[in-house]
Amino acid sequence: MTLNKLFVIILVYKQTKMNKTVTMQNLKNGLIHFLSHTIGAGVLLWMFALPAQAALELEISGGSAIQIPIAILPMAESGSAQSGSRLHDIISNDLRGSGMFRIINTSGMPALPTNAAQIKYTDWTALKAQGLSLGEVQQAGGNLKVSVQVMDVLRQTALLQLTYTVSPSQYRHVAHLIADQIYEKFTGQPGAFSTRIAYVTKVGKRFTLQIADYDGFNAQTLVSSNEPIISPSWSPDGSKMAYVSFEKKKPIVFVQSLYTGERKIVANFKGNNSAPAWSPDGSKLAVVLTYGANSQIYTISADGSNLQQVTKSSAIDTSPAFSPDGQWIYFTSDRGGRPQVYKVSASGGSASRVTFEGSYNDGPRFSPDGKYLTYIRNDGGAFKVAVQDLGSGDVKVLSTGSQDESPSFAPNSRTIMYATRVGGKGTLATVTVDGLVRQRLSEAGGDIREPAWGPAQAAPK
């Protein structure tokens, strides 16, 4: 029913109720009456609305802040809770390295609070702090009870109240967990500080595949050999590790359980078996075989069955990586004359080129959120870590080394770890995806290479 019809019906009803004869003149008068009241009411409403319109409006476009200023205070430690490292230092390093936080220097403060009641907020707003972390560590039987409060300095409210009871050996781990919580509270993204990494060290002639905290501490050996070990790859659930070992005098793909240490050969075909990469569901691996003649991409079930060829070309196809949705395999190929990144359907088919800038782009790895692709680019003779925004296609070179290799995304897609060479030795470094913060991880000694960042679900220690 149209509004006009409804209006006429209302008028007719009103006229009838008033015992008036419904004539065109009456309708006309009614219309005028109605319109005058409507306009009057509108004017009144407009007048009442005036004060709201009179308020000032200020447009603010963009923002120039890139880091959140936060103070991480030393925690009160009681009894034998003291240990060699200090919780607040570990938390500070984590947050600083993420590039998202600016850690406020508190060394000049006369007295630091250890609980919320002692906080004098004006002191912290004067230091431009937006967040404040404080707490205590107590001995609880053979364990440590860690209580942490994170305060919103600007609103003067508690943001986080965390309590952990852990064994003394998990001292660093609990600090990473706290850093994860703080990171997520302020950025909305999960932290990646309690994750683990895998890398290969070479000491003398001995190759060792190690698993450590993301910052290189608490390293543990998974496998060791006098023959090269390369290409470690985490299963999506973090329970298994695939890698290539030359222990049988040829490259063979192994999968080893991190729980039991049990390992099995997944790909030991004729020729070379290399570059394993897990599918997102963990059911299969993409591998590179020279089974036919030249290096080609294949998929194989995690138990070593069901081998399927994905690429069929006369070129060298290598370094495969599944897209996060599992639909595509990105890989390096020299089919165009130079190493470039291509993509092909995970079930095979024709490949299409992904990278067009530069003469050398190799070793693609996806960010877990699927927004970025990282690879090594030959940048004026130097091999550097580059990141490509898959939405816009923009490419940015992030690292500054000359022989950087094996880039790998953190589970939160914010940071990339890679191997670089310093003083003739390989070491690990990280760079934020925006390129703003770079840091080198502690050097455990030896030649470190082939890093792989583990998934969010950390493997048991």
Add this chain to the structure above:
Amino acid sequence: MKIVLSPQDQVIRKRAAMLSVLMHVLLFLGMIFMVDWKAVHVSPSVMEATLWDSLPSKQPSKPATKPVEPTPPPPPPEPKPEPKPPEPKPPEKVAPPEPQVKQAEQEAEIALKKREDEKKRLLDEEKKKELEQKKQEEKLKKIQEALRKQEEEDKLKKIQDAMRQQDMDAQQSAAAGAVDPSVLNYYMGLMSRKIRSTVNSGLCPVTNPELLVDIQMTNSGDISGMPKLVKGSGDAVCDDAVIRAILAAKPFDMPDDPAARKKMVDQIRLKFRPRS
């Protein structure tokens, strides 16, 4: 144009007129006294005759330096009004007969007495005049003091009135919303820049959503209460980052101009496009 005076102004005007008349009277009196004083100096030299040097006991006092009434002049014993007295050789010079000397002495005594009386009278008169003059001067001083006080009070009142008027004008202009746009724009620009410097746009979606936040400013440039999110970005972290940025940016500079300040103390709506 007819000027209508307030009752207070009329009283002040009457006072001023009376004072003016009084001043004129005093001036007139002063002029008369000054003329009299001048007249005393006309013929003091007439009194210089030293005819009474022969009198052993009473030396004629020195001619008064103060003005002396010219009339009646003392009768000169000799027709010679020599200014320089002759050498003291009376026996050789004059040898008048006895009765003549006595009579002359009596006359001289009378004249001297008269003269002294006259002197006394003149001194008394003079003292009186001085006293009266002092009184007049004091009165004048008092009047002048009163006038000065009145002037100061008038000045103060004028200043107070001007300030009151200024306040009223400011209030009226503020009430009427008469704000200098350039002043307001300047301070709003400062506020915009300060907030922008604290907005972490990386925490907001790349789709660049619009956020609307209302804030209530205080006179000191602080924010009263918490910023109110009117329209969010759809992303809680982005919304939180923007609110934090506003709080981190305070306090803001405020204009001295009361109207502009009042305008800024009104509610301000902040419109954000963090990714622009």
